[in-house]
Amino acid sequence: MGKSRLEAFSDGVLAIIITIMVLEMKVPHGAGLDKLAPVFPVFLSYILSFLYLGIYWNNHHHMLQTCRKVTGTILWANLHLLFWLSLFPFATGWNGENHFAAVPMALYGVVLFMAALAYWLLQHAIIASQGPDSLLKTAVGNDWKGKISPVLYAVAIAASFLSSWISAAVYVAVAFMWLVPDRRITKVLTGEEV
Amino acid sequence: MGKSRLEAFSDGVLAIIITIMVLEMKVPHGAGLDKLAPVFPVFLSYILSFLYLGIYWNNHHHMLQTCRKVTGTILWANLHLLFWLSLFPFATGWNGENHFAAVPMALYGVVLFMAALAYWLLQHAIIASQGPDSLLKTAVGNDWKGKISPVLYAVAIAASFLSSWISAAVYVAVAFMWLVPDRRITKVLTGEEV
Amino acid sequence: MGKSRLEAFSDGVLAIIITIMVLEMKVPHGAGLDKLAPVFPVFLSYILSFLYLGIYWNNHHHMLQTCRKVTGTILWANLHLLFWLSLFPFATGWNGENHFAAVPMALYGVVLFMAALAYWLLQHAIIASQGPDSLLKTAVGNDWKGKISPVLYAVAIAASFLSSWISAAVYVAVAFMWLVPDRRITKVLTGEEV
Amino acid sequence: MGKSRLEAFSDGVLAIIITIMVLEMKVPHGAGLDKLAPVFPVFLSYILSFLYLGIYWNNHHHMLQTCRKVTGTILWANLHLLFWLSLFPFATGWNGENHFAAVPMALYGVVLFMAALAYWLLQHAIIASQGPDSLLKTAVGNDWKGKISPVLYAVAIAASFLSSWISAAVYVAVAFMWLVPDRRITKVLTGEEV
Numbered sequence: 039m040g041k042s043r044l045e046a047f048s049d050g051v052l053a054i055i056i057t058i059m060v061l062e063m064k065v066p067h068g069a070g071l072d073k074l075a076p077v078f079p080v081f082l083s084y085i086l087s088f089l090y091l092g093i094y095w096n097n098h099h100h101m102l103q104t105c106r107k108v109t110g111t112i113l114w115a116n117l118h119l120l121f122w123l124s125l126f127p128f129a130t131g132w133n134g135e136n137h138f139a140a141v142p143m144a145l146y147g148v149v150l151f152m153a154a155l156a157y158w159l160l161q162h163a164i165i166a167s168q169g170p171d172s173l174l175k176t177a178v179g180n181d182w183k184g185k186i187s188p189v190l191y192a193v194a195i196a197a198s199f200l201s202s203w204i205s206a207a208v209y210v211a212v213a214f215m216w217l218v219p220d221r222r223i224t225k226v227l228t229g230e231e232v
Numbered sequence: 233m234g235k236s237r238l239e240a241f242s243d244g245v246l247a248i249i250i251t252i253m254v255l256e257m258k259v260p261h262g263a264g265l266d267k268l269a270p271v272f273p274v275f276l277s278y279i280l281s282f283l284y285l286g287i288y289w290n291n292h293h294h295m296l297q298t299c300r301k302v303t304g305t306i307l308w309a310n311l312h313l314l315f316w317l318s319l320f321p322f323a324t325g326w327n328g329e330n331h332f333a334a335v336p337m338a339l340y341g342v343v344l345f346m347a348a349l350a351y352w353l354l355q356h357a358i359i360a361s362q363g364p365d366s367l368l369k370t371a372v373g374n375d376w377k378g379k380i381s382p383v384l385y386a387v388a389i390a391a392s393f394l395s396s397w398i399s400a401a402v403y404v405a406v407a408f409m410w411l412v413p414d415r416r417i418t419k420v421l422t423g424e425e426v
Numbered sequence: 427m428g429k430s431r432l433e434a435f436s437d438g439v440l441a442i443i444i445t446i447m448v449l450e451m452k453v454p455h456g457a458g459l460d461k462l463a464p465v466f467p468v469f470l471s472y473i474l475s476f477l478y479l480g481i482y483w484n485n486h487h488h489m490l491q492t493c494r495k496v497t498g499t500i501l502w503a504n505l506h507l508l509f510w511l512s513l514f515p516f517a518t519g520w521n522g523e524n525h526f527a528a529v530p531m532a533l534y535g536v537v538l539f540m541a542a543l544a545y546w547l548l549q550h551a552i553i554a555s556q557g558p559d560s561l562l563k564t565a566v567g568n569d570w571k572g573k574i575s576p577v578l579y580a581v582a583i584a585a586s587f588l589s590s591w592i593s594a595a596v597y598v599a600v601a602f603m604w605l606v607p608d609r610r611i612t613k614v615l616t617g618e619e620v
Numbered sequence: 621m622g623k624s625r626l627e628a629f630s631d632g633v634l635a636i637i638i639t640i641m642v643l644e645m646k647v648p649h650g651a652g653l654d655k656l657a658p659v660f661p662v663f664l665s666y667i668l669s670f671l672y673l674g675i676y677w678n679n680h681h682h683m684l685q686t687c688r689k690v691t692g693t694i695l696w697a698n699l700h701l702l703f704w705l706s707l708f709p710f711a712t713g714w715n716g717e718n719h720f721a722a723v724p725m726a727l728y729g730v731v732l733f734m735a736a737l738a739y740w741l742l743q744h745a746i747i748a749s750q751g752p753d754s755l756l757k758t759a760v761g762n763d764w765k766g767k768i769s770p771v772l773y774a775v776a777i778a779a780s781f782l783s784s785w786i787s788a789a790v791y792v793a794v795a796f797m798w799l800v801p802d803r804r805i806t807k808v809l810t811g812e813e814v
Contacts, residue, residue, distance in 0.1 A: 043627060043631065043681055045237055045240075046240060046627075046628060046631050047631045047634070047635055047677065049237065049240050049241045049244055050244055050438075050631055050632055050634075050635030050636070051635045051638065051639055052241070052244075053241055053244030053245045053247075053248055053635075054244070054248055054635055054636055054639040054640070055639055056245065056314075056318070057245055057248040057249055057252065057318055058248070058252065058639065058640065058642075058643065060252075060318045060319065060321060060322060061252065061255070061321075061643070062647065063322050065256065065322060065325040065326045065329055066326065067329070068330070069326075069330035069333035069334070069335050069336050070335060071335050073335075074335070074339070085315075088311075088315055088318075092308070092311040095241065095311075096304075096307055096308075096311075099237055099307075110678075113678055113681075114674070114678075114799075117670075117674040117677075117678075120638075121667075121670055124638070124639055124642050124670075125642065127642060127643075128642060128645050128647060131647040132647045132648065132651075135647055135649070136650070136651035139651035140651070141651050141652060141653050141655075141656070142651050145656070217308075239431060239434075240434060243431065243434050243435045243438055244438055244632075246435070246438075247435055247438030247439045247441075247442060248438070248442055250439065250508075250512070251439055251442040251443055251446065251512055252442070252446065254446075254512050254513065254515060254516060255446065255449070255515075257516050259450065259516060259519040259520045259523055260520065261523070262524070263520075263524035263527035263528070263529055263530055264529060265529050267529075268529070268533070279509075282505075282509055282512075286502070286505045289435065289505075290498075290501055290502075290505075293431055293501075411502075433625055433628075434628060437625065437628050437629045437632055438632055440629070440632075441629055441632030441633045441635075441636055442632070442636055444633065444702075444706070445633055445636040445637055445640065445706055446636070446640065448706045448707065448709060448710060449640065449643070449709075451710050453644065453710060453713040453714045453717055454714065455717070456718070457714075457718035457721035457722070457723050457724050458723060459723050461723075462723070462727070473703075476699075476703055476706075480696070480699040483629065483699075484692075484695055484696075484699075487625055487695075605696075
């Protein structure tokens with residue numbers, strides 16, 4: 039029960055974050071196709087952030103399936119993750135409005151980096167709660183994706199001051215790397231429910 | 233379980249989309265009846281979009297009742313559908329503010345078209361996951377509504393450059409065609425729960 | 427199951443409506459107490475609308491407890507109710523910004539009237555689905571509150587053009603009349619769950 | 621069932637409140653680091669309010685675990701709590717925009733005070749519903765945190781007119797005092813689920 043309410047609250051917050059981002063796409067004044075042009079970069083950044091939040095929801099969903107009991111640490115680690123994810127609309131809107139300039143691109147990377155860190159902390163809080171035979175620990179394995187992502191985000195943050203196209207390429211590449219749902223966990227849970 | 237969280241998340245996103253659309257109806261400055269007049273076209277477009285989102289929620293609800301296991305493909309097909317539906321508030325607000333001008337009307341049709349395509353993809357992802365005896369496949373049958381809708385949206389997009397009244401008429405007509413809930417699925421599930 | 431998803435969706439929409447209303451209370455520029463003064467009427471109208479939406483959620487909750495199966499008619503009657511409730515933030519914000527002027531007060535009454543009508547339609551859709559021994563029909567009884575409210579709203583709409591204080595008094599009075607939760611339904615369900 | 625819908629609705633409202641607060645952090649025009657500076661105080665106030673709402677959600681979650689039946693009084697006490705919590709985005713945004721000036725800081729304290737009072741009322745409504753052997757009463761014990769918090773908020777409200785840094789320190793200190801989840805309740809429920 040504790041877990042189902044944690045899931046419900048997280049789903050609610052994620053659903054709201056993913057949806058209010060679209061409010062950053064301001065309805066243009068005037069009806070021509072040319073009026074739509076300035077909205078286009080906001081739209082692109084919206085797609086990328088939608089992908090990232092979809093990935094987080096998806097992996098969060100798989101991760102919590104292995105979780106049997108919810109401790110205070112897990113509750114707060116989860117809220118900490120939601121906090122960083124809640125900054126997506128701000129970072130997304132700022133990028134869209136400034137056509138992927140250096141500082142907004144770096145900030146986007148910082149939000150991604152902190153969210154990745156928060157996800158890692160939540161993962162470890164769940165593993166710690168499951169003791170030595172942790173199902174999640176087995177499922178996660180060497181977790182190369184989880185380890186390489188923050189490194190890539192850090193590279194992209196630095197690169198944004200050289201060229202924001204490098205950072206953009208990194209952000210898109212990491213998203214595609216994660217798009218494949220976490221089959222490691224799926225494998226461990228096989229037969230049960232995925 | 234996987235399915236119930238998919239439903240909960242989809243419900244959350246749909247509930248937010250359907251509700252934040254109303255924020256596009258900006259509170260007018262001044263208290264006269266004449267101040268309400270410019271809000272009227274926004275109100276009309278809000279009604280139509282509310283109907284469409286209601287139809288999507290309703291049919292989504294019926295479709296998922298036939299779904300027993302949630303695969304990664306279904307998860308992403310569902311997120312893809314939610315993505316296009318999340319563009320309703322933008323398309324609705326732009327139309328309302330420009331009194332159904334050509335380009336906004338065409339854009340509205342594009343969003344409808346893409347959402348219909350995304351729905352069709354989700355439907356096929358579920359059918360594929362159910363194997364040869366797919367309950368949903370039987371329920372859907374020849375799916376004439378699902379096939380004719382994108383064609384009509386495409387016609388309406390083209391027509392919007394002739395007269396946006398034609399497109400408006402098509403959008404309203406398709407909505408009413410769908411207002412009847414998907415009784416095909418209901419029929420197959422009969423006795424169970426509808 | 428069908429019913430639990432209907433409840434979840436309705437809860438989601440109601441939770442969003444009740445919460446985004448607070449966005450109509452715009453953060454004032456400047457930090458003095460005098461800057462807070464123009465927010466006060468918006469705050470008052472927020473309290474009243476919060477009460478009304480709380481009452482709707484509460485009674486909706488009791489009403490659905492008697493409902494065993496969800497038909498297509500119930501689904502659409504429920505969406506129709508949510509549509510009118512979704513206009514609360516607009517009507518509330520317009521009133522707050524114009525200090526309860528005649529036309530905004532009349533519009534508020536129109537929204538209340540239509541929501542009451544929609545609630546009545548939903549109630550009848552559920553009763554119709556339950557056949558001659560309808561639990562809800564017994565529970566509702568002569569439904570004097572449901573019958574007198576639209577009459578009072580209509581009076582308040584007309585009165586708003588004489589004095590908006592009369593309408594305000596009627597809206598507040600009707601809210602307090604409903605604040606008592608629907609004990610008729612509670613009584614019939616006694617012992618079960620309330 | 622009554623309880624699960626109460627939880628779902630509360631979760632929805634809390635999830636929305638915690639998320640729309642981020643909308644008060646307006647995307648700055650221009651892409652420089654200097655443009656980010658004025659957002660910083662809003663960010664700080666957002667962190668504090670996020671913590672408070674996380675604490676409320678967490679304790680609300682523990683408190684409702686002890687609740688077996690939902691009475692009309694509990695429903696309304698819960699809505700009353702949600703009402704005061706819904707004012708967090710307004711109070712947070714006003715503080716952030718005015719760099720923690722005296723009146724906004726005092727108002728923040730008023731919202732905290734009223735929310736604490738509303739929480740206390742809800743707690744007592746649940747205890748009253750459980751009769752003499754109330755599980756929650758045992759769990760809460762002498763409730764020193766619940767008693768000292770409103771006193772501290774009142775002190776902070778008064779202090780804000782001397783120096784808003786004193787109030788800020790008090791608000792932060794009280795938040796950290798509560799960050800430890802309500803282990804009293806956890807202890808009573810031990811073995812069950814936390």
